[in-house]
Amino acid sequence: xxxxxxxxxxxxxxxxxxxxxxxxxxxxxxxxxxxxxxxxxxxxxxxxxxxxxxxxxxxxxxxxxxxxxxxxxxxxxxxxxxxxxxxxxxxxxxxxxxxxxxxxxxxxxxxxxxxxxxxxxxxxxxxxxxxxx
Amino acid sequence: xxxxxxxxxxxxxxxxxxxxxxxxxxxxxxxxxxxxxxxxxxxxxxxxxxxxxxxxxxxxxxxxxxxxxxxxxxxxxxxxxxxxxxxxxxxxxxxxxxxxxxxxxxxxxxxxxxxxxxxxxxxxxxxxxxxxxxxxxxxxxxxxxxxxxxxxxxxxxxxxxxxxxxxxxxxxxxxxxxxxxxxxxxxxxxxxxxxxxxxxxxxxxxxxxxxxxxxxxxxxxxxxxxxxxxxxxxxxxxxxxxxxxxxxxxxxxxxxxxxxxxxxxxxxxxxxxxxxxxxxxxxxxxxxxxxxxxxxxxxxxxxxxxxxxxxxxxxxxxxxxxxxxxxxxxxxxxxxxxxxxxxxxxxxxxxxxxxxxxxxxxxxxxxxxxxxxxxxxxxxxxxxxxxxxxxxxxxxxxxxxxxxxxxxxxxxxxxxxxxxxxxxxxxxxxxxxxxxxxxxxxxxxxxxxxxxxxxxxxxxxxxxxxxxxxxxxxxxxxxxxxxxxxxxxxxxxxxxxxxxxxxxxxxxxxxxxxxxxxxxxxxxxxxxxxxxxxxxxxxxxxxxxxxxxxxxxxxxx
Numbered sequence: 001x002x003x004x005x006x007x008x009x010x011x012x013x014x015x016x017x018x019x020x021x022x023x024x025x026x027x028x029x030x031x032x033x034x035x036x037x038x039x040x041x042x043x044x045x046x047x048x049x050x051x052x053x054x055x056x057x058x059x060x061x062x063x064x065x066x067x068x069x070x071x072x073x074x075x076x077x078x079x080x081x082x083x084x085x086x087x088x089x090x091x092x093x094x095x096x097x098x099x100x101x102x103x104x105x106x107x108x109x110x111x112x113x114x115x116x117x118x119x120x121x122x123x124x125x126x127x128x129x130x131x132x133x
Numbered sequence: 134x135x136x137x138x139x140x141x142x143x144x145x146x147x148x149x150x151x152x153x154x155x156x157x158x159x160x161x162x163x164x165x166x167x168x169x170x171x172x173x174x175x176x177x178x179x180x181x182x183x184x185x186x187x188x189x190x191x192x193x194x195x196x197x198x199x200x201x202x203x204x205x206x207x208x209x210x211x212x213x214x215x216x217x218x219x220x221x222x223x224x225x226x227x228x229x230x231x232x233x234x235x236x237x238x239x240x241x242x243x244x245x246x247x248x249x250x251x252x253x254x255x256x257x258x259x260x261x262x263x264x265x266x267x268x269x270x271x272x273x274x275x276x277x278x279x280x281x282x283x284x285x286x287x288x289x290x291x292x293x294x295x296x297x298x299x300x301x302x303x304x305x306x307x308x309x310x311x312x313x314x315x316x317x318x319x320x321x322x323x324x325x326x327x328x329x330x331x332x333x334x335x336x337x338x339x340x341x342x343x344x345x346x347x348x349x350x351x352x353x354x355x356x357x358x359x360x361x362x363x364x365x366x367x368x369x370x371x372x373x374x375x376x377x378x379x380x381x382x383x384x385x386x387x388x389x390x391x392x393x394x395x396x397x398x399x400x401x402x403x404x405x406x407x408x409x410x411x412x413x414x415x416x417x418x419x420x421x422x423x424x425x426x427x428x429x430x431x432x433x434x435x436x437x438x439x440x441x442x443x444x445x446x447x448x449x450x451x452x453x454x455x456x457x458x459x460x461x462x463x464x465x466x467x468x469x470x471x472x473x474x475x476x477x478x479x480x481x482x483x484x485x486x487x488x489x490x491x492x493x494x495x496x497x498x499x500x501x502x503x504x505x506x507x508x509x510x511x512x513x514x515x516x517x518x519x520x521x522x523x524x525x526x527x528x529x530x531x532x533x534x535x536x537x538x539x540x541x542x543x544x545x546x547x548x549x550x551x552x553x554x555x556x557x558x559x560x561x562x563x564x565x566x567x568x569x570x571x572x573x574x575x576x577x578x579x580x581x582x583x584x585x586x587x588x589x590x591x592x593x594x595x596x597x598x599x600x601x602x603x604x605x606x607x608x609x610x611x612x613x614x615x616x617x618x619x620x621x622x623x624x625x626x627x628x629x630x631x632x633x634x635x636x637x638x639x640x641x642x643x644x645x646x647x648x649x650x651x652x653x654x655x656x657x658x659x660x661x662x663x664x665x666x667x668x669x670x671x672x673x674x675x676x677x678x679x680x681x682x683x684x685x686x687x688x689x690x
Binding site for chain 2 (some may be wrong): 017020021046049050052053055056057059060061062075077078079080081082083084
């Protein structure tokens with residue numbers, strides 16, 4: 001084996017060693033990054049778990065009752081406010097078709113039915129939102 | 134002598150030495166290069182970083198949630214104060230500094246822990262973030278923080294007996310009571326969680342009203358249950374006094390689960406079972422007559438009524454007026470074998486299969502004498518738990534179909550087994566409604582929901598004798614009785630009479646009002662619509678109004 005061949009083999013070996021080193025170093029960096037991400041995930045999970053626990057503490061029924069009495073004054077729903085859907089009467093066969101315009105039609109149970117009509121500028125938006133004139 | 138010849142060996146020696154030196158240098162350089170390449174490319178002399186990170190997570194236990202997903206038990210990461218005693222230079226000084234930084238840790242306790250002849254010791258657990266910071270600031274050699282799993286119960290006492298508690302173990306918390314113990318194997322997998330049938334809102338209402346009654350009537354304890362009789366799910370289970378599972382304190386006997394572990398003679402609530410058996414087996418009809426004009430003397434004992442009618446009464450009146458005499462005669466008619474067969478079918482003679490370690494075995498008489506049949510007819514001589522009683526009455530109201538009780542949220546249809554006919558169930562529901570309309574259960578009725586039920590007041594056995602001053606008063610009810618869906622059981626342990634109860638300490642005065650307060654509150658939570666004005670119309674199909682006079686003496690007047 002000539003000196004030149006030996007030289008090229010040495011250069012090749014050195015280049016491969018350097019390449020191998022670079023790849024190994026890159027892999028190690030990636031693994032460190034993965035470990036860091038895992039640590040972050042675990043830390044986030046820990047924080048989420050703590051937040052869930054705090055939420056559960058803060059939404060204890062007695063706490064909600066106290067806060068409601070202090071700030072809101074809401075009252076529990078009464079039994080006569082509950083009805084089954086079967087309680088609703090069936091629509092009569094002769095009932096007119098509901099209007100198909102974009103404008104809202106007043107209904108007996110619509111709390112806004114007695115209010116002044118909406119501004120025409122809003123009604124004019126109906127065709128653009130898919131309504132039919 | 135030639136000087137060149139004389140110098141040549143020395144030069145050759147020097148050249149040889151130089152060659153060896155150069156060779157050794159390059160050999161060392163080659164070794165270093167090889168090692169460098171090895172370290173940089175091939176060597177794995179540390180654990181994979183990702184695995185190292187994942188193995189650090191200390192939470193190894195799953196959550197327990199209620200039927201709506203509300204958190205009942207969960208784990209968070211805490212830090213423990215730990216020490217490696219061989220690495221501590223001055224134990225006394227370390228103990229002084231630790232107790233100085235954390236005043237709750239005494240010097241003696243710290244010194245004792247740090248002096249242990251072990252490689253590793255726990256000095257204190259559950260450090261607050263402030264304490265953790267203080268320890269890190271001290272920077273003591275051989276002292277550190279170790280992550281550990283901390284089990285917490287956001288609702289504290291509210292679900293204590295159901296959820297249970299844990300104790301610290303080598304590999305995380307270990308369940309040692311309630312669902313924590315029963316489902317320990319499942320919960321040991323952090324990816325698993327257990328969903329209970331409990332509704333925390335119903336639980337809160339029941340506990341609040343029961344606690345109020347326990348305090349008001351100076352009772353030593355109480356128990357409450359709400360069951361969905363169609364699915365067998367336990368929606369609420371309360372036992373008082375309870376405990377805070379967040380605190381690792383020792384429990385005493387008074388804190389045992391009275392709802393499922395306690396077994397006792399339930400008293401008059403059993404009369405519903407006696408009547409149901411008699412009706413179902415054709416032994417009796419609602420109009421059948423029983424002589425309750427005088428106490429029964431049988432087998433050396435006397436059976437009398439608490440507030441006797443002192444006349445012949447109908448089978449319906451036996452329950453509505455709670456006649457021990459009538460119930461004993463009815464049970465005698467049924468016969469021991471038939472009665473035992475039905476009680477067994479209702480699950481009253483064996484331990485219920487509820488998913489809790491704290492479930493009591495009923496106390497069944499070893500020898501079932503004729504007198505036993507008579508006394509069991511009015512709820513004495515057989516000790517069962519409140520859970521069994523509520524479940525049995527639920528079966529009566531659920532069209533006579535028994536559904537096993539469960540503490541887990543039920544998704545699939547439950548296994549069902551018919552114990553009584555639909556006709557018998559209707560008659561029993563009618564009788565339960567009559568108890569509320571004209572008997573001792575009137576304080577349980579609700580304007581929104583028609584309720585049916587039965588009271589029971591039993592004297593406790595103390596040193597082998599009934600003590601008239603120590604009573605268990607209870608009420609078991611079903612609502613809405615026109616379309617039965619939920620069973621409620623309320624029991625007070627040794628309630629005392631009060632001025633407004635006119636000296637009475639019976640269930641009608643103390644347990645029934647609790648149910649009366651709970652039912653309207655939980656009815657809307659459970660989405661039960663209010664019954665209309667004709668909610669009692671169904672009763673006409675069971676007993677038309679014109680026949681009431683044949684059943685009730687007072688109806689004639």
